[in-house]
Each structure stands twice: as C-alpha cells, then as structure tokens.
Amino acid sequence: MKMELADRMSGLGPGSHLCLFYEQDPAEQMPALVPFIRDGLAGDERFIYIADDQTVEELAEHLEQDGIDVAGETRSGRLKLFTRAEWRQPGRLDSQSKARQVRQFAAEAARAGFKGIRFAVEMTWTLGPKIEVHDLEHWEATLNTLFEPSFPSRIVCQYNRSRLAPEVLIAALHTHPEAIFGNAIYPNPFYAAPFILNGNGHGNGDLTNGKLARARLDWMQAQIERARKVELDHQELCRERAARAEAEASKRRAEASEQRLRAFLEQCPECVKVLRPAGTVVEMNAAGLRMVEADSPDRVVGKSVFELIAPEDRARFEAMHERVCHGTTAGLEFEIVGLKGTRRRVETHAAPLSDPQTAGFLHVAVTRDITERKRAETIKNRLSAIVESSDDAIVSKDLNGVIMTWNAGAERIFGYTAQEAIGCSVTMLLPEERHDEEPEILSRIRRGERIDHYETVRRRKDGRFVDISLTVSPIRDAGGQVIGASKIARDITVRKRAEAELRATRDQLGRLNEELEERVRERTASLTEAITQMEEFSYTVSHDLRAPARSMRCYAKIVLEDFGEHLDAEAKGYLERIMRGGERMDTLIRDVLTYTRIGRRQLELVPVCLDKLLSDLIQQYPEMQAPRAFVTIRSPLLEVRAHEPSLAQAISNLLTNAIKFMPPREVPRITVSTEPRASRVRLWIEDNGIGIKPEYQHRIFGMFERLPTSTPYEGTGVGLAIVRKAVEKMGGSVGVESDGLTGSRFWIDLPGI
Structure with a gap:
C-alpha cells in the first residue's frame, strides 16, 4: 500500500488539492509527503512547506532521513520551510487576502525560473484566534480556483485529528476532492467546494455538539473508505475477469500459435x-x-x-x-x-x-x-580449375567494362597479373585506334547478344601487340538480367603468321597450278580418249565372253542329261563343277557389263519416290518377302533426285547383300529409312547380318573385293562396286557403319527435292 501511495503522490496532476488526515505522530505524514516533495524537486518546481509547532529543524531532519538534501535544496531556493507564524496573516482569515498571498508565492516561483509550485501545509495554524470554521471552509474552497494551467500548482493540506475539532475536519472533507487516510488516497464523495463558494454549501452550525460532530466525521470517513473498498473490490473483480479473459485469450493465442507453428513446420x-x-x-x-x-x-x-x-x-x-x-x-x-x-x-x-x-x-x-x-560446387570448382588451367585468356567484366576476374591464361597473353588487372577498365588492353570497339561490344552484350570469334588486336603490358580471337557472352543473374560479360581471348598470332605464309605459298602454288592445269588438260583429253576406247573394249570383251561361257555350261548340261547314267559319280561331279563355273562366269560378266554400262551412261536425274521404288523391288524378288526375309520400310520415305534405274540397281544390290550375308539359320530382318541432311537425303538400309569389321570397311566398295568370312558366301565381288559407281554417277555418296558383330548399316546420300 505504501508503494501504491508513493506512486499516486508522485503522479499527482496540476491543480491537485488533497487533505491528509493523521492522528498524532508527524511521521505518519511522511509516506505521502516525501514522494510528493521529491517529485516536485526533481521536476524543478519550488516547494513550500508550512510547519507545525514542531521546529523547522525537526521537519528538516525527517526529510533528510527520507533522502532529501534539505540544505542543498534550501540554498538553491527550490525548498522553503516556513513556520505557521510566517504563513498566518494577522486578523480574521480572509479568503481574498490569503489568495493574494498564495498567488504571490506562485509568481515569485515563476520569476525565479521554476516550472511549478507545490505546497504542504500543516493546518494547525488554524488553531489561532479569530479563525472560524466557515472562514476556513470558504478559504479551502477558494484554493480550488487559484491554480492556473500555465503554471502547475499542487497542494496537500495536513489535518491532525487529535488536535483539530471535528467540525474543522468535516470542513476539510467538504473542500478537498481527494482525501488521504493512512496509506491510501480516496476519492471524496462529500466534496462541495463549488456550492460553498456559491453560498449553498454545508453548514456546521448544527454540529455544536462535539459528540455529534465526531460521529458525523467518523461516519463520513467510513463512507469514504467503504466507497473506496467497493471501488477496489470492483477493480479487483474487473482485474480477475480481465485476467481470466486474458488467460483464455492467451490460451487461444497459444493454440493458434501452435497451429501456425505446426503448419509452418509442415510447409x-x-x-x-x-x-x-x-x-x-x-x-x-x-x-x-x-x-x-x-x-x-x-x-x-x-x-x-x-x-x-x-x-x-x-x-x-x-x-x-x-x-x-x-x-x-x-x-x-x-x-x-x-x-x-x-x-x-x-x-x-x-x-x-x-x-x-x-x-x-x-x-x-x-x-x-x-x-x-x-554437386554445383563440385561443377563450379571443376570449371574454375578448367578456367585457371586454360591457355586462353578468360576474363569477366561488368557492364561498364571494369574487369572482375582474370585467369592465368590472361596473365600469360597480356602480361598483367590478376592483382594489376582486376578493378581496371578493359580499355587498357585496347590500342588507341581500337577504342571504339569496346562500346559496341558492351552495347551488344546489354542486348543479350553473343559475339563469336571476333578477330582483333590487343596491347600487352610491355606494349607489344597481340592478335586475338574474341568470344564474348552475356552473364545473367538468377532473374535473367544481363549483369556483365564473359570473354575468352585466344592468341592467334602464330596462326596469323602461318596464314600470311600460307597466302604467299598459295600465290606461288597458283602460278604453278596454272601451268599444271594446262598440262593436265592436254593429258586429260588423251586419257579420256583412251578410257573411252578401254570401256568400249571392255564392253565388247565382256559381251563376247558370255557366248563361250554359255556354250560350256550348256554342253556340260547336255552331257550330264544324255549320258549321265553311263558316268560315275566323279565324272558327274566334274560336269556339275563345269556348270557352276559357267554360271559364275556368266554372273561375273553380267556384273562387269552392268558396271561398265553405268560408267558409260549419261544419267538424267529426276524426282524419285523411294516408297514406290522399294515396294516394286520387294514385289519383284521373292527372296525379299516373308517368310524368307522381313523388310520393314519406315514410311513415308523422303523423295530424292536420282536416275531411277541406277538407284534401283544400287538398292537391289544392298538388299541382296543384306539377305545373303546372314549367320546360319538366322532370318534376315532389314529396316529401310530416310533422314534429311541439309539439302540432301540419307537412305539407311540396316540389317541383322554378320557385320563388317572396321578394318575392312574401306575396301568393300572396290572391284572384286571379297572379305574373309568363317562361312563361305557366293558372289562376284562386283555388287558393292556397282552400288558405289551408280551412286557417285548420280552425285551422291555411299558408306557403311558396323562393329563387325551385330549387323551393318549401309547408307546412300543423294540430293533431296
């Protein structure tokens, strides 16, 4: 309670006017007065204390004991201690005269620079003669009107219950808005100062009987304390209700907080x-x-x-x-x-x-x-290692051309260390006449463009010039915004020197070529004539050789049919070998004729539908049809420009080879497809045959080439040569892919439509 009283006394507002009731010991006053005095002195307000019969020294001792530096505060003029003789005016108590005295005290305090004034008045000064109760009551009521908001004033009037008459104490309760009993401040329901000043206040004439006055005073105090208790009980009830509400709210907040926390943890x-x-x-x-x-x-x-x-x-x-x-x-x-x-x-x-x-x-x-x-750090470290070990200069710069990174390759090419280069403008590497290059490069980078293999010249630290090839790419942040550029510079000085030497050599070769071409033209004409004659001779010889081969095969067949029953097995075997040899000879001659005919023919290239061509071929050859073979065509096949008969011959030979060169007891499975290659079309023929070892693949398209195999296969060694001859005559090329174990993929490249 004392702590509550001290807090209330320290927090009194301007214009506060309280009465303090105590019994006998002045020490009862101190719990209220000390915080009241201390708060005023701390706020740089003047404090006037009107003492009782006790000496000023006794009061000062009480204040010193409660921690107030009375001597220091008195010297500063902040604290003034008066006796009741100094406070009381002679003659009858006059409210107006007393009011002028109080106003004078306030004015003096204001002139002295204080921020307010406080009074603590011991009311035993009213015990003197010529002070009537109604005069005191009127004066105390008047005090409530004296204080101005511009200069804060506060006053505590102290009433000794054992020395003052009950009617005086009742008058005090009529004129003070608040009363102090013990260690509490009470709102005063009996406050009637405005009515007293208007002449309608309480009169004390009916309280001449001291016992009645004392009883009324006790009743008034009891009512004040009871009202205070009711108020306190109400406040306590409100606090309990508020505490319960706050506890429930806290519980709800805690539950909501836990739900939010769990939701957060789950998310x-x-x-x-x-x-x-x-x-x-x-x-x-x-x-x-x-x-x-x-x-x-x-x-x-x-x-x-x-x-x-x-x-x-x-x-x-x-x-x-x-x-x-x-x-x-x-x-x-x-x-x-x-x-x-x-x-x-x-x-x-x-x-x-x-x-x-x-x-x-x-x-x-x-x-x-x-x-x-x-994983990203590992990749970054690997990339950093690559950058640092690169022979090329790898440099990054911001959009103002300021160098941000500089690798060892840049140091080797340009001569500057990373410490010297980082933070400098990249223009330090540009010769005077090439300073306009950098703004153009940065402009393109800002637009998000990439610059590839831009050949230019840069200047080393030692002043020498170096030919370089630049590749510059934009660097983007996580949002895709361009924030800088990455530059790779390759020293091409040696290449440039080699190019110059090459140009000189090329010029010299050009002169020699002109001489050589003239000789070649002359010899080509002679060679062309010789080749033409040779082809004609080859065709004639091949054609003429077919007749003896046919005769040999036919006569052997006649002998075997007419006289076979008179011949032993060995003789029959010889005749059969003669017939097979004749057939192989005829096949070989036919292939040679085909090869020669393709070489001599002038081919007219026209659009060819590969889907139709393949379909017709398969229909013509039973060995290409199921169940003997399964040929899958991935339609639609792309059209090509070709000579259709020659292309049919080439594709037929490739399909025949795919069917023939199969492992024992394996059914041929062949897939035909096309794919675009720029302006050309590539035709693929893929089989599941015995394959072709890589070391033999460059030979298979030559004349009379037969590769070694574990199983003997029939053939003349001219079929793939015919394919190559036909395709090249149509302006195409032919090749094969195989690991030698799991089949082959032959391809033909021809002009597309």
Whole structure:
C-alpha cells in the first residue's frame, strides 16, 4: 500500500488539492509527503512547506532521513520551510487576502525560473484566534480556483485529528476532492467546494455538539473508505475477469500459435526433427519424412536416428548429438542414407530444447538437403580449375567494362597479373585506334547478344601487340538480367603468321597450278580418249565372253542329261563343277557389263519416290518377302533426285547383300529409312547380318573385293562396286557403319527435292 501511495503522490496532476488526515505522530505524514516533495524537486518546481509547532529543524531532519538534501535544496531556493507564524496573516482569515498571498508565492516561483509550485501545509495554524470554521471552509474552497494551467500548482493540506475539532475536519472533507487516510488516497464523495463558494454549501452550525460532530466525521470517513473498498473490490473483480479473459485469450493465442507453428513446420522445405538423448525420433515434419524416404511418421518416430546416418559420418553425428543434449548448440555436415537407400548430403543446425519431463534437454534441429548445392560446387570448382588451367585468356567484366576476374591464361597473353588487372577498365588492353570497339561490344552484350570469334588486336603490358580471337557472352543473374560479360581471348598470332605464309605459298602454288592445269588438260583429253576406247573394249570383251561361257555350261548340261547314267559319280561331279563355273562366269560378266554400262551412261536425274521404288523391288524378288526375309520400310520415305534405274540397281544390290550375308539359320530382318541432311537425303538400309569389321570397311566398295568370312558366301565381288559407281554417277555418296558383330548399316546420300 505504501508503494501504491508513493506512486499516486508522485503522479499527482496540476491543480491537485488533497487533505491528509493523521492522528498524532508527524511521521505518519511522511509516506505521502516525501514522494510528493521529491517529485516536485526533481521536476524543478519550488516547494513550500508550512510547519507545525514542531521546529523547522525537526521537519528538516525527517526529510533528510527520507533522502532529501534539505540544505542543498534550501540554498538553491527550490525548498522553503516556513513556520505557521510566517504563513498566518494577522486578523480574521480572509479568503481574498490569503489568495493574494498564495498567488504571490506562485509568481515569485515563476520569476525565479521554476516550472511549478507545490505546497504542504500543516493546518494547525488554524488553531489561532479569530479563525472560524466557515472562514476556513470558504478559504479551502477558494484554493480550488487559484491554480492556473500555465503554471502547475499542487497542494496537500495536513489535518491532525487529535488536535483539530471535528467540525474543522468535516470542513476539510467538504473542500478537498481527494482525501488521504493512512496509506491510501480516496476519492471524496462529500466534496462541495463549488456550492460553498456559491453560498449553498454545508453548514456546521448544527454540529455544536462535539459528540455529534465526531460521529458525523467518523461516519463520513467510513463512507469514504467503504466507497473506496467497493471501488477496489470492483477493480479487483474487473482485474480477475480481465485476467481470466486474458488467460483464455492467451490460451487461444497459444493454440493458434501452435497451429501456425505446426503448419509452418509442415510447409517448411527443410527437415525439422526432435530427438531424445538416446537418439530416438520424437517428431519429424513432412519435409524430413521425404528426405529420409519414409512414407509415414511411423517409419521413423520412436526409432533411432543413428540408423539413417551414413556409417562413415555416424560417430561425428553421435558426438554432436551428445553435445546438444548437454545444452550446447552445434552444426554438422554429413551424409544420410534414406530408407530406400538414397544417399543425400545434408547440413544440420541443432539446439538444445528443455524437456520438462526429465529436466534435461532434447535435440531439436533444422536439416537442409545440400546435395545439389554440393554437386554445383563440385561443377563450379571443376570449371574454375578448367578456367585457371586454360591457355586462353578468360576474363569477366561488368557492364561498364571494369574487369572482375582474370585467369592465368590472361596473365600469360597480356602480361598483367590478376592483382594489376582486376578493378581496371578493359580499355587498357585496347590500342588507341581500337577504342571504339569496346562500346559496341558492351552495347551488344546489354542486348543479350553473343559475339563469336571476333578477330582483333590487343596491347600487352610491355606494349607489344597481340592478335586475338574474341568470344564474348552475356552473364545473367538468377532473374535473367544481363549483369556483365564473359570473354575468352585466344592468341592467334602464330596462326596469323602461318596464314600470311600460307597466302604467299598459295600465290606461288597458283602460278604453278596454272601451268599444271594446262598440262593436265592436254593429258586429260588423251586419257579420256583412251578410257573411252578401254570401256568400249571392255564392253565388247565382256559381251563376247558370255557366248563361250554359255556354250560350256550348256554342253556340260547336255552331257550330264544324255549320258549321265553311263558316268560315275566323279565324272558327274566334274560336269556339275563345269556348270557352276559357267554360271559364275556368266554372273561375273553380267556384273562387269552392268558396271561398265553405268560408267558409260549419261544419267538424267529426276524426282524419285523411294516408297514406290522399294515396294516394286520387294514385289519383284521373292527372296525379299516373308517368310524368307522381313523388310520393314519406315514410311513415308523422303523423295530424292536420282536416275531411277541406277538407284534401283544400287538398292537391289544392298538388299541382296543384306539377305545373303546372314549367320546360319538366322532370318534376315532389314529396316529401310530416310533422314534429311541439309539439302540432301540419307537412305539407311540396316540389317541383322554378320557385320563388317572396321578394318575392312574401306575396301568393300572396290572391284572384286571379297572379305574373309568363317562361312563361305557366293558372289562376284562386283555388287558393292556397282552400288558405289551408280551412286557417285548420280552425285551422291555411299558408306557403311558396323562393329563387325551385330549387323551393318549401309547408307546412300543423294540430293533431296
């Protein structure tokens, strides 16, 4: 209560006018007066104390005991101690005269620079003669009208119950808005100062009987205290209700906060978990369950977290866990192994969490998957190593052309160290006459363009010029905004020198070529004539050789048919060998004729529909049809410009080869498809045959080339030569792809439509 009284007395507002009732001991006044005085002095207000019969020295001693420097405050003029003789005016108490005295005190305080004035008046001064109760009542009522808002004033009037008459004390209650009883300030329901000043106040003439006056005073005080108690009870009830409401609100806020926290934890992209000192999982959020590949909390809650730690990191994790459970925060980077065996690199930040059940600590941690970050760091480190080991100059710069990075290659080419170059403008490398290049380069970079293989000249630190080829690319931030440029500069000085030498050599060769071409033209004419004659001779010879071969085969067949029963097995075998030899001879001659005919023919190229051509070929040859062979055409095939008969001959030979060169008991499966190649079309013929070893692939399109195989296959060795001859005559090319084990992929390139 004393603390509450001190707080109330320190917080009195301007114009406050209180009466303080006490019994006998002046020490009863001090709990209210000391904070009242101290607050005024601290606020640089003048304080006037009107003492009782007790000496001023006795009052000063009380104030000193309560911590107020009476001597110092008195010297400063802030504190003034008066006796009642100095305060009381002679003659009858006159309110107006007394009011002028109070106003004079206030004016003097204002002139002295104080911020307000306070009074503490011991009312025993009213015991003197010529002071009537109604005069005192009128004066106390008048005091309520004297204080001005511009100069704050406050007053406490002290009434000694044992020395003052009851009617005086009743008058005090009629004229003070608040009263102090004991250690409390009470609102005064009997306050009637405005009515007193208007002549309608309470009269005390009916209280001449001292007992009645005392009884009325006691009743008034009891009413004031009862009203205060009712008010306090009401306040206490309100506080209790407010406390209950606040407790319920706090509970709701706590529940809402817990719900928000749980929602946050469930939505948090990092693993949040709580562990017991034994390492068992108490709780883990959804992100954590995904991280350890658990499809429900039951897979991990109540189980040891150590089983999820990679064996090589488990000891370090257990040591960290032990530190956290002893009250220390910690962090660790390690690997986990999910329930499905997936390894992840993670980093965790752990802190101790008080456990009210055990008075110890739980382990709460936030764990982040850094697998991708580590992979990116590895790639970045590799790229950095590549950049640093590159012979080319690799430099980055901002959009103002200021160098930001500088590798060892740049130091070798330009002569500046990284320390010398970083932070400088890239224009230090430009010769005077090329300073206009950099603004143009930066302008294109700002537009997001890339500059490839731009050949120019730069200046080294030693002043020498170096020929370089520049490739400049824009550098973008995470939002795609261009923030700089990456430049790769390759020293092409040696290449430029070689190019100059090459040009000189080319000029010399040009002169020699002119001479050579003249000779070649002369010899070509002679050679062309000789080739024409040779082709005609070859055709004639091949044609004429077919007749003896046919005769030999026919006569052998006649002998075998007419005289076969008179011949032994050996003789029959010889005749059959003669017939087969004749057939091979005829086939060979036919192939040679075809080869020669293709070489001599002038081919007219026209659009050819490959779908129709392939369909017709397969219909003509039973061996290309199921079940003897399965040929798949991936339609639609692209059209080509070709000589249709020659192309049909080439494709027929390739399909025949694919069917013929098969492993024993294997059914041929052939796929035909096309694909565009710029202005040309590539035709693919893919088989499942014996394949062609890489070392033989350059030979197979030559005349009479037959490759070694473990199984003998019939043939003249001219079929693929015909393919090559026909395709090249149509302006195309032919080739093969094979590993020698799993079939072959022959291709023909021809002009597209």
